[in-house]
Amino acid sequence: xxxxxxxxxxxxxxxxxxxxxxxxxxxxxxxxxxxxxxxxxxxxxxxxxxxxxxxxxxxxxxxxxxxxxxxxxxxxxxxxxxxxxxxxxxxxxxxxxxxxxxxxxxxxxxxxxxxxxxxxxxxxxxxxxxxxxxxxxxxxxxxxxxxxxxxxxxxxxxxxxxxxxxxxxxxxxxxxxxxxxxxxxxxxxxxxxxxxxxxxxxxxxxxxxxxxxxxxxxxxxxxxxxxxxxxxxxxxxxxxxxxxxxxxxxxxxxxxxxxxxxxxxxxxxxxxxxxxxxxxxxxxxxxxxxxxxxxxxxxxxxxxxxxxxxxxxxxxxxxxxxxxxxxxxxxxxxxxxxxxxxxxxxxxxxxxxxxxxxxxxxxxxxxxxxxxxxxxxxxxxxxxxxxxxxxxxxxxxxxxxxxxxxxxxxxxxxxxxxxxxxxxxxxxxxxxxxxxxxxxxxxxxxxxxxxxxxxxxxxxxxx
Amino acid sequence: xxxxxxxxxxxxxxxxxxxxxxxxxxxxxxxxxxxxxxxxxxxxxxxxxxxxxxxxxxxxxxxxxxxxxxxxxxxxxxxxxxxxxxxxxxxxxxxxxxxxxxxxxxxxxxxxxxxxxxxxxxxxxxxxxxxxxxxxxxxxxxxxxxxxxxxxxxxxxxxxxxxxxxxxxxxxxxxxxxxxxxxxxxxxxxxxxxxxxxxxxxxxxxxxxxxxxxxxxxxxxxxxxxxxxxxxxxxxxxxxxxxxxxxxxxxxxxxxxxxxxxxxxxxxxxxxxxxxxxxxxxxxxxxxxxxxxxxxxxxxxxxxxxxxxxxxxxxxxxxxxxxxxxxxxxxxxxxxxxxxxxxxxxxxxxxxxxxxxxxxxxxxxxxxxxxxxxxxxxxxxxxxxxxxxxxxxxxxxxxxxxxxxxxxxxxxxxxxxxxxxxxxxxxxxxxxxxxxxxxxxxxx
Numbered sequence: 001x002x003x004x005x006x007x008x009x010x011x012x013x014x015x016x017x018x019x020x021x022x023x024x025x026x027x028x029x030x031x032x033x034x035x036x037x038x039x040x041x042x043x044x045x046x047x048x049x050x051x052x053x054x055x056x057x058x059x060x061x062x063x064x065x066x067x068x069x070x071x072x073x074x075x076x077x078x079x080x081x082x083x084x085x086x087x088x089x090x091x092x093x094x095x096x097x098x099x100x101x102x103x104x105x106x107x108x109x110x111x112x113x114x115x116x117x118x119x120x121x122x123x124x125x126x127x128x129x130x131x132x133x134x135x136x137x138x139x140x141x142x143x144x145x146x147x148x149x150x151x152x153x154x155x156x157x158x159x160x161x162x163x164x165x166x167x168x169x170x171x172x173x174x175x176x177x178x179x180x181x182x183x184x185x186x187x188x189x190x191x192x193x194x195x196x197x198x199x200x201x202x203x204x205x206x207x208x209x210x211x212x213x214x215x216x217x218x219x220x221x222x223x224x225x226x227x228x229x230x231x232x233x234x235x236x237x238x239x240x241x242x243x244x245x246x247x248x249x250x251x252x253x254x255x256x257x258x259x260x261x262x263x264x265x266x267x268x269x270x271x272x273x274x275x276x277x278x279x280x281x282x283x284x285x286x287x288x289x290x291x292x293x294x295x296x297x298x299x300x301x302x303x304x305x306x307x308x309x310x311x312x313x314x315x316x317x318x319x320x321x322x323x324x325x326x327x328x329x330x331x332x333x334x335x336x337x338x339x340x341x342x343x344x345x346x347x348x349x350x351x352x353x354x355x356x357x358x359x360x361x362x363x364x365x366x367x368x369x370x371x372x373x374x375x376x377x378x379x380x381x382x383x384x385x386x387x388x389x390x391x392x393x394x395x396x397x398x399x400x401x402x403x404x405x406x407x408x409x410x411x412x413x414x415x416x417x418x419x420x421x422x423x424x425x426x427x428x429x430x431x432x433x434x435x436x437x438x439x440x441x442x443x444x445x446x447x448x449x450x451x452x453x454x455x456x457x458x459x460x461x462x463x
Numbered sequence: 464x465x466x467x468x469x470x471x472x473x474x475x476x477x478x479x480x481x482x483x484x485x486x487x488x489x490x491x492x493x494x495x496x497x498x499x500x501x502x503x504x505x506x507x508x509x510x511x512x513x514x515x516x517x518x519x520x521x522x523x524x525x526x527x528x529x530x531x532x533x534x535x536x537x538x539x540x541x542x543x544x545x546x547x548x549x550x551x552x553x554x555x556x557x558x559x560x561x562x563x564x565x566x567x568x569x570x571x572x573x574x575x576x577x578x579x580x581x582x583x584x585x586x587x588x589x590x591x592x593x594x595x596x597x598x599x600x601x602x603x604x605x606x607x608x609x610x611x612x613x614x615x616x617x618x619x620x621x622x623x624x625x626x627x628x629x630x631x632x633x634x635x636x637x638x639x640x641x642x643x644x645x646x647x648x649x650x651x652x653x654x655x656x657x658x659x660x661x662x663x664x665x666x667x668x669x670x671x672x673x674x675x676x677x678x679x680x681x682x683x684x685x686x687x688x689x690x691x692x693x694x695x696x697x698x699x700x701x702x703x704x705x706x707x708x709x710x711x712x713x714x715x716x717x718x719x720x721x722x723x724x725x726x727x728x729x730x731x732x733x734x735x736x737x738x739x740x741x742x743x744x745x746x747x748x749x750x751x752x753x754x755x756x757x758x759x760x761x762x763x764x765x766x767x768x769x770x771x772x773x774x775x776x777x778x779x780x781x782x783x784x785x786x787x788x789x790x791x792x793x794x795x796x797x798x799x800x801x802x803x804x805x806x807x808x809x810x811x812x813x814x815x816x817x818x819x820x821x822x823x824x825x826x827x828x829x830x831x832x833x834x835x836x837x838x839x840x841x842x843x844x845x846x847x848x849x850x851x852x853x854x855x856x857x858x859x860x861x862x863x864x865x866x867x868x869x870x871x872x873x874x875x876x877x878x879x880x881x882x883x884x885x886x887x888x889x890x891x892x893x894x895x896x897x898x899x900x901x902x903x904x905x906x907x
Binding site: 041049059063203389 | 508871904
């Protein structure tokens with residue numbers, strides 16, 4: 001494979017590229033879907049291809065193909081350089097890259113039960129078992145759907161400057177969605193677990209306890225009432241805090257949005273943007289983190305990036321281009337979904353650092369508010385700084401106590417106002433896994449933090 | 464490609480499968496990306512692969528590959544058989560569909576799109592940046608892309624089916640950020656067409672700039688119950704994250720849908736019709752047959768507010784002993800799933816857009832929604848932020864709204880539609896006018 005990588009880079013340079021990077025990937029994938037006691041779907045297969053990016057005359061161009069035929073690769077290298085040169089004619093400003101050291105490394109994330117080797121039967125039984133545990137919990141559960149996913153990815157990243165990295169990563173994930181029905185009411189709850197490892201992770205995973213907790217919540221939500229709407233004091237659990245940190249702050253700290261002047265945090269380095277209780281990291285080095293990676297897709301070593309230090313904006317996430325433009329150091333922020341996509345500036349594991357409040361203290365001071373847990377995702381308009389996140393679970397807080405369950409509800413706000421409205425940060429901490437979507441690419445990302453209290457937040461209920 | 468598919472089918476039969484289906488696709492995507500007032504990158508993606516589905520001892524097996532060598536096809540067929548063995552006999556599966564005459568669909572392949580040169584696209588992109596910056600000095604950042612796709616789909620099975628068709632499409636998007644007096648606002652426009660000549664890049668730019676500028680004078684409002692006008696793009700965002708998956712037979716049969724037991728029942732206001740039309744000329748999801756080779760036909764989904772049909776693929780139809788409605792969709796790397804083709808919403812109560820707004824005493828025009836994908840597709844509950852909204856009082860548009868949320872349930876929303884606007888637009892796979900809806904909850 002190394003020969004092929006050399007060949008592609010060599011062709012690109014010979015056609016006139018000043019710089020080129022290439023990734024070749026082979027990805028074994030499995031997806032199993034079980035509905036109740038029946039297997040609904042089993043998809044297995046192998047994806048294999050290459051993505052080449054070149055810089056010629058100060059313009060970028062990218063080609064990808066899922067064929068490794070040498071003649072085709074030669075043709076693609078030529079057309080890629082040609083496109084870059086064409087594009088250069090119409091560019092307002094030439095691209096320059098920050099210097100980095102070359103890296104040679106061979107990284108294999110260890111796994112004893114590799115996803116592409118483990119028997120399909122074993123995987124199928126995990127999914128069927130989880131579904132059974134979920135339904136056994138309560139007769140009101142009318143559907144349990146389990147999705148079991150895994151991949152085994154072998155990737156080579158190489159640059160014309162001499163970087164050559166082989167990176168092998170196993171990933172396994174499981175999702176459970178439970179639906180409950182009672183007297184015309186419908187409710188659902190879902191959760192997922194992800195491991196950067198093979199199936200050995202399942203040896204110490206309490207599937208039964210996990211499934212039951214999800215079922216319990218779905219049943220509990222049958223009694224949920226519509227949430228109030230308007231401005232309240234809210235408490236976000238670590239999952240929701242993580243999503244807020246990722247969506248509202250992390251995205252706004254991405255170097256591409258800063259260079260393009262799209263982000264609300266453009267030109268704000270060194271300024272106070274949040275309460276002094278707020279410290280936020282994007283940490284690619286977090287042990288076993290879902291979004292952890294040692295090198296990014298430009299072959300640059302990653303790091304633990306401090307973005308907000310006690311309320312002061314101190315850092316951005318950069319790739320080699322944005323680092324050059326901003327006069328900063330590249331910090332390993334370039335990631336691509338797979339060989340079909342070029343690397344773009346992305347987060348890894350984004351979290352708020354814990355403070356010193358206990359959960360009980362936070363709740364006890366609230367007369368009327370909402371406790372929001374978990375997240376089905378969120379979205380942000382980085383230009384306006386408007387964010388929205390949907391909680392998976394919500395409860396009313398009345399006179400310092402958590403009372404009734406509430407129907408699906410979201411939190412929305414303006415990032416800069418909300419960061420200043422955080423008046424308590426918990427001493428607990430949790431990091432969880434998710435997929436971050438940007439520019440049509442999804443990459444594994446970790447999000448986390450402690451319980452956090454926000455005053456004057458907008459809750460979008462239907463009451 | 465058809466040769467490869469036939470080879471796979473022969474191999475499958477040879478290894479003991481009772482029926483074999485092979486699906487293949489190939490595509491070329493070319494994209495010019497704009498960011499920070501400049502061309503960011505040019506991308507070209509070639510992709511192809513095949514998915515093999517077969518029946519072995521009554522069980523369904525599936526596997527895919529992107530490597531079309533004989534060796535890899537052989538491995539993939541064997542893999543599909545091993546999957547079928549593990550799954551065991553399926554009680555509902557009867558047969559893959561038989562080949563039947565397929566209709567003609569107008570306007571799904573245009574030379575103009577396929578032959579649109581990359582350097583032309585780069586020029587257009589640069590022009591869009593200049594146009595947007597010239598349009599208004601408050602414009603600070605222009606982003607977007609121009610995308611051109613061409614592809615071919617192949618489907619064959621051991622019952623003698625051998626179909627294929629070519630298609631092409633083009634899209635353009637513009638995202639503008641403008642700033643004034645410390646406030647910033649964004650404006651977004653998107654156009655997706657089969658024929659690239661139908662996209663007016665300049666006007667797209669002008670519209671996006673206007674949207675961004677219009678929002679620079681935003682003000683806070685007081686929340687409460689009010690009337691809402693959902694513009695077509697907001698309708699599309701809400702529908703694609705609720706109704707579109709709730710109406711599929713797999714979710715209904717598995718009770719993962721708020722439309723369970725709603726067939727022949729009133730699910731929307733009496734004047735509402737929803738038609739699924741895979742034959743619509745130049746429709747973005749138009750096609751002569753679906754991903755299993757079932758001939759396309761128009762289907763009435765909702766008529767006068769009454770749910771008339773769910774959407775089926777072959778498997779889900781056989782489970783109820785009926786014919787597939789032709790709604791299988793897939794890429795080569797997965798088994799078919801069910802989704803709408805083009806959805807056309809119309810009504811017996813249609814009014815001009817101006818008349819819709821004149822009916823609002825106090826309310827919001829909502830054009831863009833943030834977080835529509837977090838809607839609960841099982842229950843239909845949603846709680847989203849208003850990305851672009853305008854406050855209306857006594858039938859007059861007052862100003863753009865600084866921050867607001869809309870919370871509700873899609874069935875409740877459908878029931879409270881008052882009228883549909885005649886400002887009909889094609890947005891992605893949805894054709895609709897604006898919806899005037901009474902009594903919605905806005906928080907601010």
